[in-house]
Amino acid sequence: MTLNSQILGQLEQQAIELPSWAFANSGTRFRVFGQPGVPRDPFEKIADAAQVHKVTALAPKVALHIPWDKVDDYAKLRNHAEDLGVALGTINSNTFQDEAYKFGSLAHSDAAVRQKAIDHHFECIEIMNETGSQDLKIWLADGTNYPGQDDMRGRQDRLTESLAKIYERIGENQRLVLEYKFFEPAFYHTDVPDWGTSYAQVVALGERAFVCLDTGHHAPGTNIEFIVMQLLRLGKLGSFDFNSAFYADDDLIVGAADPFQLFRILVEVVRGGGYGPDSGVAFMLDQCHNVEKKIPGQIRSVLNVQEMTARALLVDRDALGAAQQAGDVLTANSILMDAFYTDVRPALAEWRESRGLPADPMEGYAESGYQQKIEAERVGGEQAGWGA
Ligand code: PSV
Numbered sequence: 021m022t023l024n025s026q027i028l029g030q031l032e033q034q035a036i037e038l039p040s041w042a043f044a045n046s047g048t049r050f051r052v053f054g055q056p057g058v059p060r061d062p063f064e065k066i067a068d069a070a071q072v073h074k075v076t077a078l079a080p081k082v083a084l085h086i087p088w089d090k091v092d093d094y095a096k097l098r099n100h101a102e103d104l105g106v107a108l109g110t111i112n113s114n115t116f117q118d119e120a121y122k123f124g125s126l127a128h129s130d131a132a133v134r135q136k137a138i139d140h141h142f143e144c145i146e147i148m149n150e151t152g153s154q155d156l157k158i159w160l161a162d163g164t165n166y167p168g169q170d171d172m173r174g175r176q177d178r179l180t181e182s183l184a185k186i187y188e189r190i191g192e193n194q195r196l197v198l199e200y201k202f203f204e205p206a207f208y209h210t211d212v213p214d215w216g217t218s219y220a221q222v223v224a225l226g227e228r229a230f231v232c233l234d235t236g237h238h239a240p241g242t243n244i245e246f247i248v249m250q251l252l253r254l255g256k257l258g259s260f261d262f263n264s265a266f267y268a269d270d271d272l273i274v275g276a277a278d279p280f281q282l283f284r285i286l287v288e289v290v291r292g293g294g295y296g297p298d299s300g301v302a303f304m305l306d307q308c309h310n311v312e313k314k315i316p317g318q319i320r321s322v323l324n325v326q327e328m329t330a331r332a333l334l335v336d337r338d339a340l341g342a343a344q345q346a347g348d349v350l351t352a353n354s355i356l357m358d359a360f361y362t363d364v365r366p367a368l369a370e371w372r373e374s375r376g377l378p379a380d381p382m383e384g385y386a387e388s389g390y391q392q393k394i395e396a397e398r399v400g401g402e403q404a405g406w407g408a
């Protein structure tokens with residue numbers, strides 16, 4: 021099995037958005053281990069993200085998180101990004117770090133708190149207008165810890181109303197993307213816990229509202245590729261937050277914990293028309309690099325996505341369809357496994373070299389001297405926001 025020119029043409033179109041927060045210091049609730057050379061401001065986060073794109077040609081956009089990436093002049097930030105060969109991408113809102121949001125934000129029982137959260141999203145939309153961003157991504161920590169703590173039905177109704185107000189402000193060429201997560205920080209119920217709830221909410225909003233699927237936001241054992249298939253079938257898969265998990269929202273390097281799961285997801289993405297610039301499906305990473313270095317961590321991640329996409333594109337669709345139609349279980353399964361077990365790394369390395377990229381981008385970055393430079397120059401780097 022080889023990567024023919026058609027597959028290479030498809031791979032050339034791959035674009036993965038990097039999260040700005042992956043470059044800053046992050047950790048767990050137990051400890052944030054600071055690293056030398058981490059960015060001190062959003063400008064430096066973008067400079068680091070641009071290094072990933074430089075050695076891989078895979079990561080042309082950087083997602084921002086507000087207020088973690090708040091600056092006085094977004095046009096300046098946009099120009100800075102463009103000068104470095106990348107663009108500003110998704111704007112992520114934050115309604116989980118303010119004292120007012122102790123009992124929720126868009127679903128809160130107090131209208132004043134809901135309005136505060138809505139206003140924050142209005143501010144995010146204004147920022148999107150300046151950064152040229154297409155997507156407003158909303159992940160809510162809203163939920164309760166104890167049965168009876170609040171009325172789940174009332175919260176869901178309030179959430180619908182709040183989202184409608186935000187959606188009204190979304191521009192013609194913008195989208196609202198609603199992310200779900202089954203638990204944490206709320207431990208009894210979460211207001212947007214699953215794809216079905218996110219789907220119901222975005223369908224009620226309209227055609228520019230979509231679901232965001234974060235691969236780490238499901239209970240262990242969940243068949244995530246089935247959800248991918250269903251959302252693509254329904255035309256409501258807006259974006260991915262890729263990462264990997266052994267247990268819950270681990271935010272580890274995508275493809276690290278379960279490469280086969282990443283393959284199965286990408287097979288459904290390709291099957292469902294979710295791959296490519298016109299698919300309407302944004303590939304994003306949502307990861308934390310707590311113990312490994314940040315920039316190489318992101319390089320490893322985008323390469324993992326590229327390798328697994330190549331394998332998904334290798335699946336012999338015609339032969340698979342015929343075997344499925346004939347009820348030939350073992351042949352159908354082996355066609356899929358043949359693609360999964362194909363080592364595409366040598367072919368990808370050769371292809372990169374032919375495009376003027378380092379055959380091994382990890383090595384290319386290590387040899388660039390950038391890491392040594394930032395470690396020497398930057399003192400007092402930022403926390404991602406999680407530990408702040
Ligand atoms: C919290 O679980 C979370 O990891 C969500 O996945 C968001 O996408 C991300 O934080 C940034 O807000």
Ligand code: MN
Binds near residue numbers: 199
């Ligand atoms: Mn996420």
Ligand code: MN
Binds near residue numbers: 201234237
């Ligand atoms: Mn998460």
